[in-house]
Amino acid sequence: MGVLLIVRHFSKKPPNIPPGPTYIPLVGCVQIFLNSLKKGDSRIVYRRFREKYGDVFSFYLGSRLIVVINGLNNLKEAFVKKGDVFSDRPHMFTIDKVGQGRGIVNTSGLVWWEQRKFAVSALRQLGFGKTSFEDKVHKEIDSFLNVIDNLNGRDVDPKRMIPTAISNIICSIVFGDRFEYDDPLFNKFLDIFDENLKMVGGTSFLNFYPLLQYLPGDLFKFDKVLENVEFVQGFVREKVEEHRQSFNEEKVRDFIDAYLLELRQHIHGSETTFSYDQLVKVIGDLFVGGTETTSTTLRWALIYLVRHPEVQERMFKEIYRHLGTTKRPHMAFKQKLVYCKCVTLEIQRMADIAPFSVPHATSESVGFKNYFIPKGTIVIPNIHSVLKDPEAWKNPEEFKPERFLNSEGKIVKPDQFIPFFLGKRVCMGESLAKMELHLFLTSIVQRYKILPPESGELPSLKSNPGLTFTPQNYFIRFVRRQ
Numbered sequence: 314m315g316v317l318l319i320v321r322h323f324s325k326k327p328p329n330i331p332p333g334p335t336y337i338p339l340v341g342c343v344q345i346f347l348n349s350l351k352k353g354d355s356r357i358v359y360r361r362f363r364e365k366y367g368d369v370f371s372f373y374l375g376s377r378l379i380v381v382i383n384g385l386n387n388l389k390e391a392f393v394k395k396g397d398v399f400s401d402r403p404h405m406f407t408i409d410k411v412g413q414g415r416g417i418v419n420t421s422g423l424v425w426w427e428q429r430k431f432a433v434s435a436l437r438q439l440g441f442g443k444t445s446f447e448d449k450v451h452k453e454i455d456s457f458l459n460v461i462d463n464l465n466g467r468d469v470d471p472k473r474m475i476p477t478a479i480s481n482i483i484c485s486i487v488f489g490d491r492f493e494y495d496d497p498l499f500n501k502f503l504d505i506f507d508e509n510l511k512m513v514g515g516t517s518f519l520n521f522y523p524l525l526q527y528l529p530g531d532l533f534k535f536d537k538v539l540e541n542v543e544f545v546q547g548f549v550r551e552k553v554e555e556h557r558q559s560f561n562e563e564k565v566r567d568f569i570d571a572y573l574l575e576l577r578q579h580i581h582g583s584e585t586t587f588s589y590d591q592l593v594k595v596i597g598d599l600f601v602g603g604t605e606t607t608s609t610t611l612r613w614a615l616i617y618l619v620r621h622p623e624v625q626e627r628m629f630k631e632i633y634r635h636l637g638t639t640k641r642p643h644m645a646f647k648q649k650l651v652y653c654k655c656v657t658l659e660i661q662r663m664a665d666i667a668p669f670s671v672p673h674a675t676s677e678s679v680g681f682k683n684y685f686i687p688k689g690t691i692v693i694p695n696i697h698s699v700l701k702d703p704e705a706w707k708n709p710e711e712f713k714p715e716r717f718l719n720s721e722g723k724i725v726k727p728d729q730f731i732p733f734f735l736g737k738r739v740c741m742g743e744s745l746a747k748m749e750l751h752l753f754l755t756s757i758v759q760r761y762k763i764l765p766p767e768s769g770e771l772p773s774l775k776s777n778p779g780l781t782f783t784p785q786n787y788f789i790r791f792v793r794r795q
């Protein structure tokens with residue numbers, strides 16, 4: 314009888330929620346469950362559901378209601394027009410354990426608002442994404458090109474060297490320092506990030522079937538994830554302590570100093586969300602947000618370039634015409650490199666690395682498109698439905714940088730170009746990411762031809778679904794231009 318009552322309780326749907334597939338109480342939608350189990354590509358499942366149930370559909374996983382929103386206008390209506398309601402993060406077992414209600418990426422309400430507002434303003438003051446910041450990126454590009462030079466055109470999998478360069482840029486903003494490529498601690502750091510990104514997909518079952526946490530052993534590797542997070546936080550805490558010892562409020566060196574200064578201003582004030590523990594989480598968020606995304610995009614970029622030598626040559630000709638082979642491709646020249654800009658845009662559209670953004674949640678019950686969405690519902694923005702919308706992009710699966718050029722040779726960027734998403738949670742690192750992508754790609758193409766490996770095997774376009782959609786491992790060669 315008790316079991317029947319529990320099952321009845323969990324089978325009761327709120328009235329008028331968006332349509333969707335049937336589900337088994339406590340298990341949820343079987344298709345989604347099986348797809349998660351075999352780590353399948355949700356883009357395909359969601360496309361089928363959209364065809365059947367419309368632009369706004371819902372399903373259950375475990376006993377959690379999930380709503381998926383498709384199409385640019387609907388995304389704007391939810392995340393911009395009704396952004397106050399659609400911008401929370403969901404409470405979930407793993408996120409709450411890892412995030413502990415701190416930082417930016419996984420928080421909501423006052424903590425999110427204060428920490429994000431401060432971080433955006435501090436990063437801007439430190440020159441984030443501005444021309445004054447460029448030198449730091451160029452310095453990292455120099456080291457990166459050095460590593461490539463030393464390969465002498467041998468086969469290489471760029472999987473490690475790209476995140477090394479990109480995370481070093483975040484290091485220089487946050488810690489005021491960078492690491493050498495062979496620094497053992499830094500490499501351990503990168504290994505741990507890698508390991509956690511691989512394991513985090515498996516842990517998501519705990520969010521929908523929380524009773525699984527009581528199984529003996531570390532079946533979902535979640536204890537290992539927490540151990541890794543603790544290691545990284547320990548390292549960050551040490552850096553914060555070093556900064557505290559040498560802090561001089563007249564000379565703000567980096568993000569940690571900026572935060573320490575802010576903390577001082579709150580010492581005698583009223584209640585505040587600023588604290589050392591918050592700082593450690595915010596730094597973690599800047600690393601996770603700023604490393605994996607840009608690195609993955611660059612790894613995809615090399616794949617598209619090696620598969621499209623004609624695009625490389627057209628980029629090189631444009632760079633050569635304006636800069637020759639030795640002048641650095643500074644941001645000041647970006648406006649001249651119109652075709653190169655189109656290539657970067659098309660790479661981001663095609664790579665579609667965060668097809669479902671980061672899950673949102675409703676902060677209160679809300680009416681949307683004649684449906685009812687209860688408070689605390691998980692909401693997934695389907696960015697993929699917009700970046701590959703056939704009504705906005707002709708032959709959306711075709712790699713075609715010229716699609717961004719109008720008949721006068723000027724760049725036109727349709728509203729559907731939303732790889733950084735939109736609304737209140739829009740990516741905080743957009744300006745830095747754009748700078749990094751432009752400078753890395755133009756610097757690489759200016760100096761090398763990117764070729765398939767000796768075996769001639771072209772890198773695959775298949776992706777590994779995960780937190781971001783990453784390419785499969787591949788080898789290429791960088792051969793210096795004469």
Ligand code: HEM
Binds near residue numbers: 417670743
């Ligand atoms: C090509 C590179 C990048 C892409 C495609 C990208 C994309 C995104 C997307 C889709 C979101 C989620 C928005 C949402 O919650 O709906 C996001 C959030 C975020 N991004 Fe990026 N990002 C990139 C680079 C960066 C960089 C370089 C940083 C550096 C600091 C960064 C920091 C963040 C942070 C902190 C958030 C969380 C914002 C919040 O929750 O309020 N991202 N990004």
